[in-house]
Amino acid sequence: MQAIIEQIKCLIIGSGPAGYTAAIYAARAALQPVMYTGMTPGGQLTQTTEVENFPGYPDGITGPEMMEDFRKQALRFGTDIRFGHVSDVDLGSYPYEVTIDGDKKLLAESIIISTGASAKWLGLESEARYNGFGVSGCAVCDGFFFKGQDVALVGAGDTAAEEATYLSKLVNKVYMLVRRDEFRASKPMIERVLNTPNIEVMYNTETLEVLGDGLNVTGVRVIDNKTGKEMDIPVTGLFVAIGHQPNTGIFKGALEMDETGYIKTVPGSTATALDGVFCCGDAQDPKYRQAITAAGTGCMAALDAERFLASRENQFAHLATALTA
Template sequence: MERHALLTDDLIKLSSCSEHVKCLIIGSGPAGYTAAIYAARADLNPVLYTGILAGGQLTQTTEVENYPGYPDGIQGPEMMENFRKQAERLGTDIRLGYITSVDFSGMPHVVVVDEAKTITADTVIISTGASAKWLGLESEQKYNGFGVSACAVCDGFFFRGQDLAIVGAGDTAAEEAIYLAKLARKVYMLVRRDEFRASKAMVQRVLNTPNIEILYNTETKEITGDGLNVTGVKVQNNKVQEETILDVTGFFVAIGHQPNTHIFKGWLDMDETGYIKTKPGTTYTNIRGVFCCGDAQDHVYRQAVTAAGTGCMAAIDAERYLAGRAADLILEEEAT
């Protein structure tokens, strides 16, 4: 495996501003904060760096109604603030900062924060999440959370009985279109080419869903709205170069996600997309003492509740790993 080790000169230069921690958590979404809560209760004295977007993707959503414990729903930013406060109350040292490089070649592990400070850690929990891929339209971001979404399972509930559009041609797009069709009156599926990229089985399911209308060779030009919510989407048929506006109140983007894991390339085993591989049933990576939870390793479910669950697992795995190391050291001392 290719190693991107930190240069010795860099370590010497940064050594004056280094510190050592027992448990370092990288990322601050549901997975990271839950890992912090459990690690703090296990007396691991966790230090958590929030990353660029403190609170993760949920801080960019509005209503959350599918997380247990909130019978009336809750705003995404408020929910993440509750997570943060709980982690902090239990003793987590939460810091604003971005991890710019890592060195997992030995023990303890070494990370650099904001290219200015080194931290060594006995255990590292990675919870950097994943980011949805967007079309890149200005109107798409303007109405993000107000009719535009990248998660049908998260937000489809709010559009029951309405007309919707979804862009994408892969298995995920097909699956989400079918999910939305159960809730919506009609779903327009916008496919840029003249065929799907999805498997034949998924395509057949889409074709057999009566309230899904597939628009092939169709490109999204703009999401229209009244300044508050989505009211339509302007599309172009690339075969006849004709533009039309679809009257929809919701627009879903299903063109994939990108895990935020680039700084760990060369160190951790990943799939072809960049999701970190963990040992089945655990959060262990291929590097001892390094664990991964949340959407950085989950390309299937990508829900807040599943992320929180793996955050819990990561903290427990880290605690047991440290306990095992301590026991090994005692045995080594006794042997000598």
């Protein structure tokens, strides 16, 4: 059995806007936060070329640069940032036991989960090659860059329908590529799509390849699943809206989640069903999934953790007073 190497007052699992914001607030509150970044320090934003909708950056900024700013600010206030992966958690007893990289064990008096979520992709080599150069997993984040242009969007659910209608207000035309002969979206969302003139729905259509000039997307190659006919659609952007997967697998069975794996928190709070365990950012948010909302819940998580730890100190103080009375 591996020995416990240290006890931590406030453990932050995962970086990105939520984790770094939690770190800034926790450090300023003297919680001595320790952050384990995960295998992708900075999260999804490190794969984003331009961020223009985050307040405080009037000229825009790249995702990696913004995450570096967040990291520096967290370090400035004393956050202990460590590169490492939380491989296991035992939330059965307090303080909570956490395993790092499969072999280091520590105890945490409070835990802030900010592991985020990952966009689901089609799995095409060309899709990965042009990710950030015309291929995007977020219309709200990147739609602005395609004003007046023609784009394609893959998906058939409510999120895809919502993103298609959002894009339709910015771009010249949206080709909505639906793999089957029907939507999976709700009836109101389907009607919204079908009543939007500049959205062309292409049923039974599957994406084979993202076309480009080596720098940016120039089109998509698709196939009609019924006829087997292939065709190239000239577009400057491809939005993939087939869902997100929260990075919460290690907490399965330990924390309450919805059917897709998002951790459930108390409404108006970041508290989970376990005392001292909080969740912020995209790991608990299937709806907004924006850097600014993630940062906001990171702030909430740190404040919630501070109040929890203060309440425990008060309990111990009262107990000590009672024992010595």
